[in-house]
Amino acid sequence: MAVKLYELAGANPDLRFSPYCWRTRFALAHKGLAVDGVAWRFTDKAAIAFSGQTKVPVMVDGDQTVSDSWAIAEYLEHTYPDKPALFPNGRAHARFINAWADGVAQAGIGRLIVSDVHDVLAEKDQAYFTATREAFFGQKLTEVTAGRETRVLEWRRCLQPLRTILRTQPWIGGESPDYGDYILAGTLQWARCTSRFELLESNDAASAWFARVLDLFDGLGRRAVTV
Amino acid sequence: MAVKLYELAGANPDLRFSPYCWRTRFALAHKGLAVDGVAWRFTDKAAIAFSGQTKVPVMVDGDQTVSDSWAIAEYLEHTYPDKPALFPNGRAHARFINAWADGVAQAGIGRLIVSDVHDVLAEKDQAYFTATREAFFGQKLTEVTAGRETRVLEWRRCLQPLRTILRTQPWIGGESPDYGDYILAGTLQWARCTSRFELLESNDAASAWFARVLDLFDGLGRRAVTV
Numbered sequence: 001m002a003v004k005l006y007e008l009a010g011a012n013p014d015l016r017f018s019p020y021c022w023r024t025r026f027a028l029a030h031k032g033l034a035v036d037g038v039a040w041r042f043t044d045k046a047a048i049a050f051s052g053q054t055k056v057p058v059m060v061d062g063d064q065t066v067s068d069s070w071a072i073a074e075y076l077e078h079t080y081p082d083k084p085a086l087f088p089n090g091r092a093h094a095r096f097i098n099a100w101a102d103g104v105a106q107a108g109i110g111r112l113i114v115s116d117v118h119d120v121l122a123e124k125d126q127a128y129f130t131a132t133r134e135a136f137f138g139q140k141l142t143e144v145t146a147g148r149e150t151r152v153l154e155w156r157r158c159l160q161p162l163r164t165i166l167r168t169q170p171w172i173g174g175e176s177p178d179y180g181d182y183i184l185a186g187t188l189q190w191a192r193c194t195s196r197f198e199l200l201e202s203n204d205a206a207s208a209w210f211a212r213v214l215d216l217f218d219g220l221g222r223r224a225v226t227v
Numbered sequence: 228m229a230v231k232l233y234e235l236a237g238a239n240p241d242l243r244f245s246p247y248c249w250r251t252r253f254a255l256a257h258k259g260l261a262v263d264g265v266a267w268r269f270t271d272k273a274a275i276a277f278s279g280q281t282k283v284p285v286m287v288d289g290d291q292t293v294s295d296s297w298a299i300a301e302y303l304e305h306t307y308p309d310k311p312a313l314f315p316n317g318r319a320h321a322r323f324i325n326a327w328a329d330g331v332a333q334a335g336i337g338r339l340i341v342s343d344v345h346d347v348l349a350e351k352d353q354a355y356f357t358a359t360r361e362a363f364f365g366q367k368l369t370e371v372t373a374g375r376e377t378r379v380l381e382w383r384r385c386l387q388p389l390r391t392i393l394r395t396q397p398w399i400g401g402e403s404p405d406y407g408d409y410i411l412a413g414t415l416q417w418a419r420c421t422s423r424f425e426l427l428e429s430n431d432a433a434s435a436w437f438a439r440v441l442d443l444f445d446g447l448g449r450r451a452v453t454v
Contacts, residue, residue: 092392092401093320099391100327164326165319174319 002034004060006048009039010120010194014225017120017193019106020069022186022221024057027073027179029217031083042125069186070098073179086179097172097180100161106187108155109199112148115141116195120227148197155199159206166205170212177216185213185221193226229261231287233275236266237347237421241452244347244420246333247296249413249448251284254300254406256444258310269352296413297325300406313406324399324407327388333414335382336426339375342368343422347454375424382426386433393432397439404443412440412448420453 005028008018016022016037028035040047040056051058053067059075066075077086087094118129118141130141137144162184165172172180188210191199200207214221232255235245243249243264255262267274267283278285280294286302293302304313314321345356345368357368364371389411392399399407415437418426427434441448 089317089320090315090401092396092399092405093316093324093407095392095396096324096388096399096407097320099388103387103391160330161323161326164330165322169319169322172319172323174317178319180320180323 001062002036003028004036004038006038006040006056006058008056009041009122010227011122012120012225013039015120015193015227016224017117017190018056019186019190021057022189023069023179023182024059024072025220026182026185026213026216027069027076027086029220030086030177030179030182031076031080033076033080033083041122042128070095086182088176088178089173089180094178094180094183098183101183101187104158105184106190108158109187109191111137111144112152112155112199113145113191113195113197115145116197116227117190120194152197152199156201156204159200159204162209163205166209171209177213181209181213185210189214189221189224193224196227228289229263230255231263231265233265233267233283233285235283236268236349237454238349239347239452240266242347242420242454243451244344244417245283246413246417248284249416250296250406250409251286251299252447253409253412253440253443254296254303254313256447257313257404257406257409258303258307260303260307260310268349269355297322313409315403315405316400316407321405321407321410325410328410328414331385332411333417335385336414336418338364338371339379339382339426340372340418340422340424342372343424343454344417347421379424379426383428383431386427386431389436390432393436398436404440408436408440412437416441416448416451420451423454 005021005024007016007021009016016039025035045054048054048056048058051065051067055067057069057072058065058067059072061079064075066072073086074091114133114137118126118133121129133141162172169175171177172184188199191197200210232248232251234243234248236243243266252262272281275281275283275285278292278294282294284296284299285292285294286299288306291302293299300313301318341360341364345353348356361367389399396402398404399411415426418424427437
């Protein structure tokens with residue numbers, strides 16, 4: 001039986017763009033598990049109330065309900081130990097990469113694309129999104145993304161640790177991809193799906209790495225619907 | 228026979244402050260190996276010419292000479308597999324932490340303390356240090372560190388990934404310290420040994436973690452000579 005995954009969707013229900021849901025999508029593919037993705041909107045709180053959560057990803061695997069992308073990855077590793085390991089490099093350092101991706105790479109991307117994210121949302125989600133994000137940033141969304149053509153140059157520098165390790169290993173996981181790769185790829189996929197803004201230059205080693213992740217699992221990430 | 232370690236020293240030969248040498252010091256202690264530290268100055272190129280290197284750490288273990296802190300850690304893990312593991316979480320993610328520590332945490336600290344580092348050096352090293360660092364920064368050293376009381380507030384934010392993981396694990400290595408801890412602790416020890424500038428606030432979880440690293444191995448880091 002396929003795992004059921006509630007995924008954040010845009011006005012187009014096939015546009016699935018949450019960075020956290022993408023981490024889970026990649027993790028499920030890594031484990032070779034079939035997925036039944038369910039489009040969910042920010043304001044569909046009732047649809048996932050059974051999970052006790054108000055945000056996705058929410059995953060239902062048989063009689064088990066798990067939410068939060070990190071918790072889902074841990075659950076999958078624990079429940080499917082005979083499938084390829086998500087954490088061949090352990091969890092401790094992967095947590096650091098997760099915290100860095102959330103707090104640095106992803107937080108920075110938010111300041112570059114948040115108004116684009118707004119624009120792909122279903123109309124019923126747009127007021128919720130605008131209110132919560134403007135409260136967070138203390139600015140109008142179009143003010144947050146203003147000047148991004150210049151600011152992206154600074155943002156690109158935050159990926160320097162990735163570029164450094166790519167000189168000696170093809171994946172964050174080393175010789176093969178692991179959950180560390182899916183963490184950051186989920187973050188970049190969020191921008192790729194919601195925005196036409198050019199985050200990475202094509203000649204960047206980070207771009208080449210991201211392209212390799214998109215090609216995994218028969219192009220799972222590559223085939224995603226984008227704006 | 229003790230391992231011989233060439234370590235960067237100040238005017239006071241007992242002031243050993245290189246972040247890379249500290250990573251090696253902690254790694255050797257983790258492996259339980261005795262160390263014979265040799266004071267070395269930036270301009271003592273001839274003393275380590277036998278290694279083919281112009282920088283420290285240079286480690287001599289019997290008939291083996293190894294330089295570069297990362298290469299030394301790999302050598303120790305390979306050569307002493309029965310001693311406590313430096314990489315219980317593998318090398319791939321540890322490389323990311325190493326690249327992040329060098330390029331973000333440490334690069335930022337340099338802009339806060341480089342003039343203090345100059346001041347602890349032996350006189351014969353000061354001209355070399357000033358010339359190479361002013362060429363790197365494109366500024367006089369005192370200009371580089373100007374305004375640091377304000378800029379340190381921004382620098383402190385770069386440790387956010389550390390603070391995040393410390394909510395769920397006591398060490399970068401997880402339940403016990405590993406080379407990931409020694410990487411960043413080496414970086415902070417560099418500042419602690421050379422500068423009186425207050426890098427971290429005492430109520431910071433990152434400070435508490437660093438204090439724990441300083442207490443390891445009978446206070447190896449704590450007992451270090453500082454400026």
